[in-house]
Amino acid sequence: MLLQLDKITKSYGAVTANREVDFSLRAGEIHALVGENGAGKTTLMRILYGMETPTSGSITVQGEEKFFSSPTDAIRSKIGMVHQHFMLFPSFTVAENIVIGREPSKAVGFDRKEAAAQTEALARQYGMPVDPWQKVENCSLGMQQRVEILKVLHQGAEIIILDEPTAVLTPLEVKELLVAIKALSAKGKSFILISHKLQEIMEVADRITVLRDGRVTGTVNAEDTNVEELSRLMVGRDLVDMIRETPKPGKTVLEVKGLTIRGNQLNPALNDVNLHVREGEIVGIAGISGNGQSELLQAVSGLLKPDEGDVLLLGESMKGQSVRTIRERGMAHIPEDRYQWGVAKGASVLENGLMGHYRKYQRNGILRGSAIRKLVSGWVQLFGIKTGSIYTKAQNLSGGNLQKLIVARELAQKTPFLIAAEPTRGVDVGAMEIIHGELLKKRAEQGAILLVSSELTEILKLSDRILVMNEGRIVGELPAESATEQQISLLMAGGKAVG
Ligand SMILES: Nc1ncnc2c1ncn2[C@@H]1O[C@H](COP(=O)(O)OP(=O)(O)OP(=O)(O)O)[C@@H](O)[C@H]1O
Numbered sequence: 447m448l449l450q451l452d453k454i455t456k457s458y459g460a461v462t463a464n465r466e467v468d469f470s471l472r473a474g475e476i477h478a479l480v481g482e483n484g485a486g487k488t489t490l491m492r493i494l495y496g497m498e499t500p501t502s503g504s505i506t507v508q509g510e511e512k513f514f515s516s517p518t519d520a521i522r523s524k525i526g527m528v529h530q531h532f533m534l535f536p537s538f539t540v541a542e543n544i545v546i547g548r549e550p551s552k553a554v555g556f557d558r559k560e561a562a563a564q565t566e567a568l569a570r571q572y573g574m575p576v577d578p579w580q581k582v583e584n585c586s587l588g589m590q591q592r593v594e595i596l597k598v599l600h601q602g603a604e605i606i607i608l609d610e611p612t613a614v615l616t617p618l619e620v621k622e623l624l625v626a627i628k629a630l631s632a633k634g635k636s637f638i639l640i641s642h643k644l645q646e647i648m649e650v651a652d653r654i655t656v657l658r659d660g661r662v663t664g665t666v667n668a669e670d671t672n673v674e675e676l677s678r679l680m681v682g683r684d685l686v687d688m689i690r691e692t693p694k695p696g697k698t699v700l701e702v703k704g705l706t707i708r709g710n711q712l713n714p715a716l717n718d719v720n721l722h723v724r725e726g727e728i729v730g731i732a733g734i735s736g737n738g739q740s741e742l743l744q745a746v747s748g749l750l751k752p753d754e755g756d757v758l759l760l761g762e763s764m765k766g767q768s769v770r771t772i773r774e775r776g777m778a779h780i781p782e783d784r785y786q787w788g789v790a791k792g793a794s795v796l797e798n799g800l801m802g803h804y805r806k807y808q809r810n811g812i813l814r815g816s817a818i819r820k821l822v823s824g825w826v827q828l829f830g831i832k833t834g835s836i837y838t839k840a841q842n843l844s845g846g847n848l849q850k851l852i853v854a855r856e857l858a859q860k861t862p863f864l865i866a867a868e869p870t871r872g873v874d875v876g877a878m879e880i881i882h883g884e885l886l887k888k889r890a891e892q893g894a895i896l897l898v899s900s901e902l903t904e905i906l907k908l909s910d911r912i913l914v915m916n917e918g919r920i921v922g923e924l925p926a927e928s929a930t931e932q933q934i935s936l937l938m939a940g941g942k943a944v945g
Pocket residue numbers: 458461462463481482483484485486487488489490832833834842843844845846847872874
């Protein structure tokens with residue numbers, strides 16, 4: 447046994463994130479940690495990585511009890527962590543990011559060539575190809591993920607914590623990452639893997655520990671369980687398959703005409719994009735991230751001014767209109783990056799619940815306190831948002847619970863048009879079921895939804911029509927009832943549709 451966590455408890459005031467958690471890791475093992483949003487997975491790993499101090503309990507590494515007061519302590523004990531959000535310096539090269547903190551030096555200053563050589567050697571040794579000289583901001587997300595892992599390997603990690611490592615990767619990048627993790631574990635490295643993607647866990651994990659409400663509800667060998675049993679252990683009930691009613695599309699709500707954005711270093715170009723979404727319809731956009739989906743959504747929501755083309759909402763041109771006006775005319779927006787666009791982290795759950803829509807909840811310039819509190823408390827219940835109270839700061843919510851708050855706020859607006867970008871990123875299987883149900887309810891109420899998701903299963907499950915984007919263009923449209931993952935993947939990669 448390489449690592450043992452004994453009876454770890456962590457309380458934040460009235461909230462207990464971990465309750466007497468026992469967890470162990472063997473050398474060369476891949477041990478998955480699963481559980482509902484807010485179950486306490488990230489907190490437990492932050493404790494192991496020295497970012498938080500446990501209220502009680504102990505950590506033993508290779509038979510020796512340890513007290514970590516910072517990540518530097520944990521790194522010294524050969525523990526590395528790759529966080530949910532990349533922690534790389536975008537303007538630095540791959541090699542610079544990998545050696546940071548342990549930079550090779552020459553007589554005067556930093557030895558770039560040696561850093562690149564070390565990076566190449568590490569990449570070769572562990573079969574994780576990267577380009578040492580490439581700036582991180584120009585790397586694909588898959589490559590960035592490899593850089594994160596190589597960085598902890600460069601620090602000498604034997605135990606590697608991966609917190610939702612596949613959340614932003616394409617299906618191919620996910621496959622490559624899982625293969626790399628397997629290969630590393632065969633070479634003796636041990637992994638703790640947090641993920642909501644139970645299928646992936648079943649593919650790579652040796653053992654799986656389930657957390658619920660901060661407690662361990664069970665540790666099982668992967669070969670003795672299956673996805674259904676895991677879901678049940680996590681959410682405490684069986685999940686039900688949703689019923690999708692036959693679409694009854696009405697009049698056009700959103701029309702995008704010849705939308706063109708000349709690209710620059712930050713934004714890839716958008717080339718003559720045309721699409722429409724009707725009442726009672728979900729139009730899904732599939733594509734490898736970075737192919738113009740973000741720019742399309744930003745242009746539609748008024749965040750980015752296009753060079754050419756127009757966006758019509760309910761028949762009216764939104765050219766030159768502010769985001770506020772577009773929202774007031776009938777748009778709600780679940781943004782793809784919840785931290786950058788979705789919330790103000792230092793504000794409370796209640797304040798975030800109003801954000802962008804507070805004008806609706808005022809009378810004579812004064813916010814209607816009790817009505818607002820009732821409203822936001824209602825969402826907390828409906829979506830099972832785990833929070834100390836509605837006055838808790840958003841930054842203290844777990845990632846998935848923050849996502850549920852944003853989804854609840856935007857769905858509650860009952861607007862004719864909704865942009866749903868990665869609506870279930872980082873949420874657990876139970877919450878995913880609820881969010882999908884709510885999106886379908888909006889469709890049944892004749893709402894028009896533009897869905898962008900890197901999860902093909904989500905696109906296929908929810909969409910009535912599927913558009914595929916590649917290099918800033920719509921390269922294909924497929925009816926959802928006959929589209930297959932293979933067809934979509936081929937189009938996403940720039941191929942032609944078949945069948
Ligand atoms: N600094 C903090 N202050 C107050 N409460 C916190 C703090 N950090 C975490 N929590 C609470 O502890 C609980 C566990 O959160 P944690 O982030 O560990 O969950 P998780 O299982 O990783 O969830 P997710 O799957 O959504 O990432 C949540 O209720 C969260 O709101």
